[in-house]
Amino acid sequence: MDSVLRAVAIYLVLMILFKIAGRRSLAELTTFDLVLLMVIGEATQQALLGDDFSLTNAVLVIATLIAIDVGLSLLKQRSRRVARLLDGGPTIVVEHGKVLHERLRRARLDESDILEAARSAQGIVQISQIKFAIIERNGKISVIPD
Known part of the structure; x- marks a missing residue:
């Protein structure tokens, strides 16, 4: 259960941080952006898995992240307000x-x-x-x- 809670927390933190960073950072990746994403990925991996590097834990974390993503996409389909909050607008x-x-x-x-x-x-x-x-x-x- 600890892995699921970590996955949810990391997903939300990253979503908020990328929202704060703005759309410009998502438009085109520079070399710096790519390196930054790789470092974020490594730090995220360590935060998600903690000391448990088992296959079961990794699968559980991946399944949790996918479930959150699918859940949010379904929520965005049902609510324009949520879609605007998460994705912004032009x-x-x-x-x-x-x-x-x-x-x-x-x-x-x-x-x-x-x-x-x-x-x-x-x-x-x-x-x-x-x-x-x-x-x-x-x-x-x-x-x-x-």
């Missing part, structure tokens, strides 16, 4: 060629991030050519040309 950061600086600041992005997405997706080189730039729930930036 955020418009450029509207009709005007940068919405406060939203951009809260997302910890800058204009160069928007322009990079605009160049790679649409070949756009100026903010004034963007009708909407939207940070999607998954952290990607969608650009709609003017």
Whole structure:
């Protein structure tokens, strides 16, 4: 039972920490992000398994994590409020060629991030050519040309 409680606690802590970190950290992994995720994975493994490295304990922890994930996905399907709380929603950061600086600041992005997405997706080189730039729930930036 200790393993199940550890799995639940670690799942919730990681979910909260990644929510605090924001969508930007999920959009594209840099080398630093990959190393950080590997370290988090190792620390999480130690916290989840403790001193019990048995196959039974590992299976129990994995089953618990999957059950939590499935349970939350079912809960999100039933409740828009829960889905919004867990996944957030899209955020418009450029509207009709005007940068919405406060939203951009809260997302910890800058204009160069928007322009990079605009160049790679649409070949756009100026903010004034963007009708909407939207940070999607998954952290990607969608650009709609003017």
